[in-house]
Amino acid sequence: MKVLGIETSCDETGVAVYDTEAGLRAHALYSQIALHAEYGGVVPELASRDHVRKLLPLIRQTLAESGMAVDDIDGVAYTAGPGLVGALLVGAGVARALAWALDVPAVAVHHMEGHLLAPLMEDDQSDPLRGRPEPPFVALLVSGGHTQLVAVDAIGRYRLLGETLDDAAGEAFDKTAKLMGLPYPGGPQLAALAGQGRAGAFRFPRPMTNRPGLDFSFSGLKTQVLLAWRDSDKTDQTRADIARAFEEAVVDTLAIKCERALDAAGCDTLVVAGGVGANTRLRERLTAMTAARGGRTCFPRPAFCTDNGAMIAFAGALRLQAGQREDASVRVTPRWDM
Numbered sequence: 254m255k256v257l258g259i260e261t262s263c264d265e266t267g268v269a270v271y272d273t274e275a276g277l278r279a280h281a282l283y284s285q286i287a288l289h290a291e292y293g294g295v296v297p298e299l300a301s302r303d304h305v306r307k308l309l310p311l312i313r314q315t316l317a318e319s320g321m322a323v324d325d326i327d328g329v330a331y332t333a334g335p336g337l338v339g340a341l342l343v344g345a346g347v348a349r350a351l352a353w354a355l356d357v358p359a360v361a362v363h364h365m366e367g368h369l370l371a372p373l374m375e376d377d378q379s380d381p382l383r384g385r386p387e388p389p390f391v392a393l394l395v396s397g398g399h400t401q402l403v404a405v406d407a408i409g410r411y412r413l414l415g416e417t418l419d420d421a422a423g424e425a426f427d428k429t430a431k432l433m434g435l436p437y438p439g440g441p442q443l444a445a446l447a448g449q450g451r452a453g454a455f456r457f458p459r460p461m462t463n464r465p466g467l468d469f470s471f472s473g474l475k476t477q478v479l480l481a482w483r484d485s486d487k488t489d490q491t492r493a494d495i496a497r498a499f500e501e502a503v504v505d506t507l508a509i510k511c512e513r514a515l516d517a518a519g520c521d522t523l524v525v526a527g528g529v530g531a532n533t534r535l536r537e538r539l540t541a542m543t544a545a546r547g548g549r550t551c552f553p554r555p556a557f558c559t560d561n562g563a564m565i566a567f568a569g570a571l572r573l574q575a576g577q578r579e580d581a582s583v584r585v586t587p588r589w590d591m
């Protein structure tokens with residue numbers, strides 16, 4: 254089964270074709286970062302309009318790269334939420350119309366389920382540590398909008414173990430970057446800067462780790478950075494030192510809670526997904542933590558940690574293969590629990 258996947262929930266237009274026999278056939282991504290940069294964040298109306306401009310050309314490009322004609326497609330999967338309502342509607346409208354014209358099924362995909370399943374696309378048989386993870390496992394979802402620990406009992410059977418009570422981890426990276434004067438989107442830049450910081454120059458708390466539970470809170474950490482930056486000499490080295498201490502605090506906190514979640518779920522396999530999963534220090538720390546207990550951590554390749562069409566095509570393919578069918582109405586769900 255060959256499934257076209259469409260992602261338009263925020264500021265990236267993502268398209269891919271996933272073939273349940275041959276794997277990922279092609280994928281293409283258009284990022285709107287430059288469009289929103291001057292506003293310091295995503296402007297919803299501009300995002301919708303840009304998806305309208307870019308989606309059809311990207312679909313054509315992806316099909317051409319996959320070597321397939323449009324009528325080779327057996328199904329269409331699209332992100333139906335959570336996300337920006339106007340942006341979601343662009344993907345949903347195009348997906349439903351295309352599916353109707355081709356007389357194939359279309360399926361609505363939950364954006365976070367897409368992230369959660371992305372590591373399962375990676376199937377490097379040459380390396381036992383990189384082979385496809387099989388449920389049960391614990392998933393850490395860390396994106397700009399979500400920070401969740403989920404017990405995955407089976408594909409489609411998820412139990413929420415813990416989540417953030419305020420800012421998501423990616424949001425904390427972005428806001429912290431912004432308050433130290435880094436341009437939007439600051440998360441990856443803050444992470445790059447942290448690499449030049451000196452160990453031990455600053456230290457921030459590991460929020461909510463000294464009491465039981467699997468929930469997170471990152472907004473206090475941001476305030477700690479604000480105070481440290483305000484009272485500092487504001488040199489480039491200090492900015493890097495603070496970035497390093499902030500990154501260490503977030504990574505440590507995530508690692509402590511992940512270990513607790515593995516204990517609670519009785520699992521040794523951790524799957525990490527979402528934009529913050531691209532963070533090198535987090536990848537190293539979680540890999541070491543699970544290795545020390547005889548388990549492993551599975552990540553998507555960094556390009557599939559952040560938003561992309563491939564994860565939506567893959568999640569949709571699994572649902573269509575399982576027989577899921579929907580009527581032709583164009584529905585989106587801007588706020589949606591997984």
Ligand code: KG4
Binds near residue numbers: 423438
């Ligand atoms: O999953 P994603 O692309 O979009 C959402 O669904 O939110 O995640 C984007 C988030 C942003 O907050 C971005 O700052 C963060 O992921 N991010 C990173 C890194 N790369 C992306 N945070 C820390 N380190 C990185 N290397």
Ligand code: ZN
Binds near residue numbers: 397528559560
């Ligand atoms: Zn996302």
